[in-house]
Amino acid sequence: MGTDQASQHTFTVELNEPAAEGVYRMRIRSSVAHAMRPGQFMNLAVPGDASHVLRIPLSFSRIDSKGGSVELLYALVGEGTRRLSQMAVGDTSTVVGPCGNGWSLPSGEGRALLVAGGIGLPPILACARMLAQERIGFDVVVGARTGSMVVLPDSDEVLHYGGVQLPENGWEGGYDPDRIVTLTTDDGTLGSVPGKKMFATDGMADLLRRRSYAQVYTCGPTPMMAAVARIALDHDIPCQVSMERLMGCGFGACSCCNVALAKGGYALCCQDGPVFDARELAW
Amino acid sequence: MVSTVSMAVDLGGIKMRNPLNTASGTFGNGVQFEGFYDVGATLGAITCKGVAAEPWDGNPAPRLAELPSAIMNSVGLQNPGVEGFVERYGTYLAGLREKGCQVICQIAGHSLDEYRRATELFEELAPFASGFEVNISCPNIAAGGAAMGATPNAAAEVMSAVRPLTDRPVIVKMAPHDVAEIGRALEAAGADALSLINTIPGMAIDVHTRRSRVARPTAGVSGPAIHAIAVRMVWECAQAVRIPLCGIGGVASGTDAAEMILAGATAVSVGTANLYDPTCVPRILSELEQWAAEQGVSDINELIGAFEC
Numbered sequence: 001m002g003t004d005q006a007s008q009h010t011f012t013v014e015l016n017e018p019a020a021e022g023v024y025r026m027r028i029r030s031s032v033a034h035a036m037r038p039g040q041f042m043n044l045a046v047p048g049d050a051s052h053v054l055r056i057p058l059s060f061s062r063i064d065s066k067g068g069s070v071e072l073l074y075a076l077v078g079e080g081t082r083r084l085s086q087m088a089v090g091d092t093s094t095v096v097g098p099c100g101n102g103w104s105l106p107s108g109e110g111r112a113l114l115v116a117g118g119i120g121l122p123p124i125l126a127c128a129r130m131l132a133q134e135r136i137g138f139d140v141v142v143g144a145r146t147g148s149m150v151v152l153p154d155s156d157e158v159l160h161y162g163g164v165q166l167p168e169n170g171w172e173g174g175y176d177p178d179r180i181v182t183l184t185t186d187d188g189t190l191g192s193v194p195g196k197k198m199f200a201t202d203g204m205a206d207l208l209r210r211r212s213y214a215q216v217y218t219c220g221p222t223p224m225m226a227a228v229a230r231i232a233l234d235h236d237i238p239c240q241v242s243m244e245r246l247m248g249c250g251f252g253a254c255s256c257c258n259v260a261l262a263k264g265g266y267a268l269c270c271q272d273g274p275v276f277d278a279r280e281l282a283w
Numbered sequence: 284m285v286s287t288v289s290m291a292v293d294l295g296g297i298k299m300r301n302p303l304n305t306a307s308g309t310f311g312n313g314v315q316f317e318g319f320y321d322v323g324a325t326l327g328a329i330t331c332k333g334v335a336a337e338p339w340d341g342n343p344a345p346r347l348a349e350l351p352s353a354i355m356n357s358v359g360l361q362n363p364g365v366e367g368f369v370e371r372y373g374t375y376l377a378g379l380r381e382k383g384c385q386v387i388c389q390i391a392g393h394s395l396d397e398y399r400r401a402t403e404l405f406e407e408l409a410p411f412a413s414g415f416e417v418n419i420s421c422p423n424i425a426a427g428g429a430a431m432g433a434t435p436n437a438a439a440e441v442m443s444a445v446r447p448l449t450d451r452p453v454i455v456k457m458a459p460h461d462v463a464e465i466g467r468a469l470e471a472a473g474a475d476a477l478s479l480i481n482t483i484p485g486m487a488i489d490v491h492t493r494r495s496r497v498a499r500p501t502a503g504v505s506g507p508a509i510h511a512i513a514v515r516m517v518w519e520c521a522q523a524v525r526i527p528l529c530g531i532g533g534v535a536s537g538t539d540a541a542e543m544i545l546a547g548a549t550a551v552s553v554g555t556a557n558l559y560d561p562t563c564v565p566r567i568l569s570e571l572e573q574w575a576a577e578q579g580v581s582d583i584n585e586l587i588g589a590f591e592c
Contacts, residue, residue: 007318008562045559051352053506053559096561246347248354249558251318253311255332255358256347265340266361271315 004035004098006251011044011070013091016084019073021148023119024085026072032097033068036060038126039242039275042070042097043250046083055096056080057247059219059274061122062129073151075119099250100274103127103217103240105134110214112138113207113237115228117200117220121151123242123274127217139180139207143200143220147190150183180207201227213237219244229278239278245269288575289582292327294550295476295527296452297385297414299327302544302583303568306531306554307389307416307456308332308358309505312372313379319561323382326564330478330552331368331376333391333418336400338364348487348496353506353533354555355485357497360391360421365404377411385413387454391421392431395444402448414452417445420481422458422503432458435468442472452476454529459483462516463523470524478529478552479520480513506555507533514546521547521588535563537570544571547588 011030019025032042043055062071076082087093103123106112112131116124121142131138144150183191184198191198200220207213208231216232218225219242232239245257252271259269260282267273267280290301305313307330313322322329341361348355363371368388376386388405392398398417405412419432419441432438432455442455452475457465459480466477482503487496495502513532521528530548534540535556543551551571556563575583 005318006315006561050507052349053352053354053555054349055559246345246349248347248356249315249561251311251561252315253561254309254347254356254558255341255361256356258341258344258346258358258361260344265338266344 004037004040006096006099009095009097010092011095013087013089014069015089016087020151022076023149023151024074024076025151026074026084027069028072028095029069030095031068032095033063033065033070036063036065036070036098037102038063038130039102039123040098040100041250041274042095043099043247044084044095045093046080046087047091047093048083052080052083054080054248055250056084057099057250057270059123059126059242061125063126073119073122096250100270101272103130103242103275105130106136106215107238108214111211112136112215112217113204113213114138114140115143115200115204115216115218115220116141117143117224118145118149120218120220120225120242123219124217137178139182139211141182141184141200141203141207143184143186143198143203143224144190145186147185150185150190182207200224201231204228204231208235215240218242226283229281229283233278240275241278241281242274243269243276243281244274288572288580290572290575292549292584292587293527294328294452294529295414295454295474297328297387297476299385299550300383301327301568302540302548302550302571303564304328304387304529304550304552305330305557305564306552307418309554309557312368312376314372314375316557316561320565323379323384325568326384327550328385328387328413329379330387330416331372331389332362333360333389333421334362334365334368334401334405335360335391335393336365336397336404338362338367339391343498345497348502350485350487350504350506351508353504353508354558355487355497355502355504356482357499357502360418362391365401365408369408373409373411380411380413386411387414387416388412389416389418389456390445391418395441398441399444399448402445406449412451414454414475415445415449416454416456416478417441418456418481420456420458422482422484422501432465435461435465438465439468439472442469442474446473454478456481457520459512459516462520466520466524470526474526476527476529476549477520477524478531480509480516480532483509483512505533507535509533510539510542514542517543517548518546518590534567535560537567537574540567540571541574541586544583544586545588545590547590549587
């Protein structure tokens with residue numbers, strides 16, 4: 001998919017509250033909502049400290065393009081995101097977007113498998129909504145380090161894995177009664193298999209034994225995505241990965257967010273990604 | 284506000300409708316900013332990303348670290364080569380010229396021969412170029428770059444190699460040291476103008492891993508934190524040469540641009556601010572015009588080097 005032209009929009013904070021340990025959920029009202037596609041990201045300016053010059057690039061989990069609102073989930077990883085978490089309802093700033101390309105629909109027929117790790121969850125939620133809208137069946141693995149860091153979705157969440165009172169065989173729901181949603185935690189404090197220490201890739205391997213898939217989508221820590229991509233490609237399943245980089249601009253001006261390519265050389269995460277075909281990257 | 288001050292300047296033969304230019308490597312090749320404002324109708328000139336005769340991959344990731352009021356980058360002049368550059372951006376850049384925005388193409392190289400070959404290719408393939416900027420100051424490449432501009436002799440050698448190959452104006456992008464001495468050598472070697480400063484080499488160490496925060500031990504520091512250093516160097520260089528200067532370094536406001544002009548710059552490039560505040564150029568231009576009007580001049584040229592000490 002081609003890159004859309006980024007422009008600057010104002011935004012107003014509508015909601016900004018803790019969603020899990022070290023994770024915030026934010027809803028903004030902004031005209032940028034009209035231009036965004038699932039998997040793209042936006043670059044937010046956080047006011048109040050001129051010494052932190054760079055914006056904060058964030059993917060979104062949900063968009064209401066008619067109503068003009070965007071929902072973001074972000075981890076508190078540094079001073080910028082800490083200050084973002086202190087923005088109050090009604091505060092305004094600017095956002096640059098849409099940035100990058102988005103997810104592509106599966107090229108073949110069949111179910112899709114979505115694998116999210118940690119704060120890689122938001123673009124996977126956006127991907128799930130995209131697929132649900134297209135009536136494409138999908139299963140999901142959501143991985144986190146520990147139970148307290150699991151983001152519990154809203155009641156109307158497409159994935160509908162909300163809460164811990166769930167069927168033992170996995171968290172199911174949404175529009176598709178066949179959907180399997182597997183939750184894993186590295187330490188086993190919360191998960192579809194109670195008490196079992198599991199990585200997202202373990203959940204993925206389990207689903208691959210039970211079902212066949214036409215497409216894998218993944219976002220999370222780079223080592224996890226590398227493992228997911230390897231498993232997918234071993235099963236001859238195309239895999240789209242959403243990469244993360246520290247970014248200077250977010251729209252192709254500075255060439256600072258390079259991603260190494262399998263054929264040699266580099267692509268830019270902001271302009272050529274953040275979504276890439278896993279086969280194109282050097283892992 | 285309709286400006287009553289004439290803003291046009293002449294940067295060594297490059298006739299700019301206003302003093303605002305963009306620092307190479309911070310502005311893509313212009314087209315990335317079209318969603319923010321009309322580039323061709325706004326800027327006096329743009330300076331494109333550095334391009335060598337053949338494509339360069341640039342440096343590994345990570346290439347960027349954020350610092351207080353600054354960033355440091357280690358991009359290493361990733362570029363598609365002159366042919367790839369012209370193929371991708373030639374039509375767009377020709378369109379900028381038609382709108383009255385000058386187009387400065389930046390020449391990169393690892394050796395005298397590479398600078399010559401890139402200049403020859405540009406001369407042949409880039410009729411849209413108003414002039415060239417020779418980059419002898421990139422701190423992020425192993426050979427060439429800053430090494431080529433480290434001494435007056437080495438810098439003059441590059442300029443002398445490029446000079447006979449083009450009749451178009453040639454600007455030299457200088458490293459942030461010995462700017463008076465090296466500036467004089469470049470002027471003698473035939474430079475039409477000088478641009479300064481390039482990023483300042485710096486280091487940022489992750490003390491937990493004991494490794495650099497970027498993929499190389501050192502990288503180039505830019506942004507508001509280096510502005511005062513850049514103004515001082517523009518002033519020192521302006522005392523030493525007669526050719527015009529383009530002031531670069533941490534410019535993020537009309538006041539910053541005005542300081543550069545008072546210190547002796549004919550033109551002013553906006554760099555890092557483009558990345559985090561992509562609509563800043565039109566604002567800086569209007570602030571600069573307002574300042575010139577408040578100074579009571581009819582022509583911005585009256586304010587070049589008008590610093591009083």
